[in-house]
Amino acid sequence: MSEGTNSPKSGKSIFLLGLAVLVIAGLAVWVFWPQPRYLEGQIEADRVNIASKYPGRVKAIHVREGDAVTVGQLLVEIDSPEADAKMAQVQAMVSGATALRDKAQTGARSQDIARAKAGWLAAQEEARLAQTTAGRMERLFRDGVIPQQRRDEVQTMAAASAQKVLAAKAQYDEAQEGARTEDKAAATAQLGEAEGARAEVQAVIAETRLSAPVAGEISTRVIEEGEVLGAGFPLLVITRTDLPWVTFNLREDFLHGLKVGQEFTARVPALSNREVRFKVSLIAPLGDFATWRSTRDLGSFDLRTFEVRARPVEAVEGLRPGMRVVLPESDLTAG
Template identity: 45%
Template sequence: MSTTPAASPRLSWPLLLAGLVALAFVAWGFWRAAQPPAPYFQGQMEARETDIAPKISARIARVAVTEGQQIQAGDLLVEMDSPEVRAKLAQAESAQAAAQAVADKARHGARPQEVQMARLAWQRAQAAAELAQTSYQRVQSLFDQGLVAAQKRDEAHTNWRASSAQADAARAQYDMAASGARAEDQAAAAAQARQVAGVVAEVQAAQAETALRSPVAGEVAKVLAKVGELSPQGVAVVTVVDLKDQWVVLNVREEQLQRFAMGSRFAARLPALGDLRADFEVNYVAVLPDFATWRATRGSQGFDARTFEVHARPLVPIEGARPGMSVLVEAQ
């Protein structure tokens, strides 16, 4: 009985080709995984922040804003209570009223009744002087006739001269009352009134500061004020950030600084916004302090590479970008 040898299996070319492709794909994947990641620069977004502090020390009565709230320039942030400012304002207003009254008196001069009294006193003194003159003339005539002694004549003459002097003094008093205060006195009184008015304006400005308002528009980032606390002068109680005033900050070694020259543009992506891509333009380049940035390029020779801080603004404001978000710039 004879046996027939079995036929050897024949390879399928399509299957062999698919295996080779799969093997190549796996090899490419291992090679790709073994490659170092593409180098990139990492920076972070910044925005303009304004720390708002009161000019006076006062107790916080009400906080009118909350964190995250959108505000406009001039919106009320915090109301403060200061009894000391109110008391100083009352004192200054009283002093202003008194100084203004003195200035008005100097400007208007004496009252009509005072002028009339001075005129009558002058007329009375003038009449007395005329009577004394007439009496002296009579005594002089009698003296010429030898009827009175020289003593009587001298007494009459002295009385006439004294009465004339009193009349001149009364006339001067009348003229002074009629003409009013001197120009120098009026100027001094007016200056005093202006000085006190300046004090009132200063206290009113301090009182206006008890209602703390925002000088800028934006978003309330921090609220440090609490009702009932004593807010010191010059210590920030609210921080406002302007999210439209954006820029990115990058730290770049000097051997790669040429790419970020002033006025140059580059593209970057923001992972926090779904890898949103945006274009930036460099507007600031400055070297960082030596102690934190130097690095030797070689162990035994070469130069120390410095690090520079680079600021770049987006060509178009990035919607949704916030301070602290990472910005990635792929190295070329």
Template identity: 40%
Template sequence: MRANRIIAVIAILILLGILGYGLKLAFEPKEKLLQGQIEAREYNISSKVPGRVEQVMVRRGDKVAVGDLLYAINSPELDAKLMQAEGGRDAAKAMQQEADNGARQQQVTAAKEQWLKAKAATDLMATTYQRVENLFDEGVVARQKRDEAFTQWKAAQYTEQAALAMYQMADEGARVETKAAAAGNARMAEGAVKEVSAILADSQMRSPKNAEVSEVLLQAGELAPSGFPVVSLIDITDAWAVMQIREDQLADFKQGQTVALTIPALKVTEDFTIAHISVMGSFATWRSTESGHDFDMRTFEVELRPNRPIADLRVGMSVLLSVN
């Protein structure tokens, strides 16, 4: 009988101990897991040139280096514009060269011959006038004849001066202003060629970074509008973790703080530094607080950067953070 009482007391004590431990667990703060994911810098490679995709040199998962050709776009309209611009440049350069070189040698020679011809005619008319003047003084010819000879001599002088001016103009070449205008037109035409060439160069799209091809949105033969991304790249060396934190938990997170995040896919725990904290948009980020509070809590986005490169890290991998 006494033994039964002892066993009953022990059973009661054990039961009380279990109940006490259960109450302790029930009221102890529980460890919580916050989940986020890995993101990385993404580049959408698009062209200013609308046209048909001529060829795509990459596939999803390919590793590319800076300067590697990703795809090419064929634009017959731009090829025609380049031809027009090159034709205008050639014509402008020819006009500039003509202005710089001046008249052709044959033209200069012809102008000189015309001047010499006019000069010979002037000399002849001067001699003729002098003879008529002498005869007039002797009373052999009338005043009318002398006046006619004088007029012909003066006309010959004017003709000689005009011929000399034409010869000098041909010999000197174009005016300074004409040369400057021709040079300006040549530069303007050269700029038009460079403009079209720059746009055409943008149809051969190359990688701006050492990265990995994440998406190929168009294939050869498909039409690519201007600015439409044809290839997307991900730079996994520029990766970070993103977590959404409720407002009442934000006090545990400070910019510059280092925390340990577990990456289940890699079965590793790595140190990350909180780089940025920002409030998310007001849509779907409000949450009612527990009873006794008269405000709603918002959600904040926390960006965490790894303290060292992590091998085999991929975009979309989950990260876990234990908090009390």
């Protein structure tokens, strides 16, 4: 009776014991079986900071965060009264220098030439009269009519009249020939200096209208209209959404010979786990802050962390900074 009664219970116990052994064995296999390690990266993109080269006050902002911009699109206008005043000053300098240059190049006016000629002819007549008077006084001196002092005075006046003729002739010739070559060169150089100053101010004024140097998306805006800016103050940040890349931070023992130019395929969860082909463009060590320190005194060593960057082989629509990228470690090292 006891054997018949205990037999089913013994069989059930054996079954449960075997089931428990199988479960424990399965758990042990699941726990200790090598599991694939997944790497997780993040999409980044090149960024361009837009800053002012000169101080001023923000006059107008034509974009907001999230706006797409194209190359050359006007972003910010800055009001600079100092630059406007300087432009008025250099414009006056250019006008004056231009007038001097034109005067040197054109020469004397016809009226000036006629006046110089008349002065020369008048000097000739005065010299002729002075010479005649000197001859008459010489005869009177010989006859004893006038003293020697009077004769000497008349002769001196005749000599001075002759010199006046030469001076008047030189003025007439100068009026006909115009300015000297050196004067023309000096006037041209002065005009060039004034035009250079104007170009400098024009460059300053051009910098008060900031345009987009690259295409992308406005990701940061740190100013508002009416604020006063200093030189070099950052205004906007443009993110190059057309040039994304993924970055991984890998401990050096995970690199396994990874090389620049190597390609791999990863999934982007935000794009419905779309598979994207990437190409490694940079492998660089991070700073000491990212070093994995050994916790053992013997038998181990510190490990550095490397930044691995990779760019999509082809353009991927919808790929944006901040999206995660995942892939098994073996896929990265296998290429």
